[in-house]
Amino acid sequence: MTFQIAGFVDNIGSKKLNVLSVRVLQKAQRLGQWDREGDARRLQHSVSKSFTCMAVGLAVAEGKLTLDARLNDFFPAYGKTVAGSPYPPGELTLSHLLRMASGHDSPPLWAEERETLQEKDWAKYYMSLPLDRMPGEIFTYSSGDTFMISAMVQAAALETVRDYLVPRLFEPLGIRDVRWDTSPLGVTLGCTGLWISCEELSRFGQLLLQKGRWQGVQLIPEAWIGEVTRKQIDTPGTADWGAGYGGQFWMCTHGAYRADGMHGQFCVVIPDKEAVIAINSHEDDMQGILDAVWADILPQL
Incomplete structure (x- = not known):
């Protein structure tokens, strides 16, 4: 046929x-x-998340990250005690974030919020917010979770997710001069922003x-x-x-x-x-x- x-x-x-x-x-x-x-080339929106996931897999394989890695392992100044939170945001693990199980009812860093947010350090902002429940059990779709994954990879690999993936993924696939938008502090958005x-x-x-x-x-x-x-x-x-x-x-x-x-x-x-x-x-x-x-x-x- x-x-x-x-x-x-x-x-x-x-x-x-x-x-x-x-x-x-x-x-x-x-x-x-x-x-x-x-x-x-068009904005791929949340397809970007799956590319960010590839960076995690590589960083794990290279010994830079583990699935049990906590936000506080990389951002120790933030999220230790947050009023009204049943679980410290800094104790969220990479595994929680990958599965969209961070414990937020209203996930942070949605597109509209990103456009108007006064705080430039989005990791600090994310970790300042109380969770609504214990993490790990209930799915809530969250672009904020993926942004934090990107921030963790950057902290572990000492380069942005975009730059980390250029020689490891993009160039071998023939995807050259790739654009991937960033936060105000230069962190690859991870959750969106990839243009292919x-x-x-x-x-x-x-x-x-x-x-x-x-x-x-x-x-x-x-x-x-x-x-x-x-x-x-x-x-x-x-x-x-x-x-x-x-x-x-x-x-x-x-x-x-x-x-x-x-x-x-x-x-x-x-x-x-x-x-x-x-x-x-x-x-x-x-x-x-x-x-x-x-x-x-x-x-x-």
């Missing part, structure tokens, strides 16, 4: 879903592609499918890919937002997992089909896009 992307394009068109670019790979070969107006194209995103997906191996070289430890792309905590949503969360990756229906960003940025990996689907969009109906993937792309794989 010859792969046809036209059904997917017709489906998103009929539903007025503003998808901009699509790449479909299987067995490391491109099956199909489609661009509304070319494949420009759909084509470049598809390479990242292929790396994940190949369990961290690229052109014969193990860029990311295989065990790390396996750990962070499996379900680690329940999520309260429905459909593809209710399938659980790993370590900075969402689980999907249909035996898949994904990196996922606001307005319809997706890097979907389907191991059983040896397939990767990368999508860039400017669309709020994100489940609608995934429904079209399951209806029109998956059956052809």
Whole structure:
């Protein structure tokens, strides 16, 4: 059967879903592609989180970090005693943060807050806030958690997540001169801010499918890919937002997992089909896009 992307394009068109670019790979070969107006580098929003996760895996492998590392190990001046907190924020571990289980009901450092926050030291701000419950048990999606992961990697590796990943991940994947936005103090945002194209995103997906191996070289430890792309905590949503969360990756229906960003940025990996689907969009109906993937792309794989 010859792969046809036209059904997917017709489906998103009929539903007025503003998808901009699509790449479909299987067995490391491109099956199909489609661009509304070319494949420009675009803000990947929270897909950035999954790239930050790769920096963690590398730092762990290099002995710079452990999953039990606490915020206070790197920021000892902050978060030791916070009034009204059932648990000291400084005792939060890297493991808590990776699983979005930090214990906040209203997570800090959302986009709107980042734009107006007067405090320039975002690690200090994050660690000044009380938790609402004990960490480790309940998922609450938090860009602040991922920013703190980025800050921990920077403190451990002595360079930003962006710079740390340039020789270890971006350059081997052919992603050059990458832009990744920073906090006021120059910390890679981690949670968002990465600008790459759909084509470049598809390479990242292929790396994940190949369990961290690229052109014969193990860029990311295989065990790390396996750990962070499996379900680690329940999520309260429905459909593809209710399938659980790993370590900075969402689980999907249909035996898949994904990196996922606001307005319809997706890097979907389907191991059983040896397939990767990368999508860039400017669309709020994100489940609608995934429904079209399951209806029109998956059956052809």
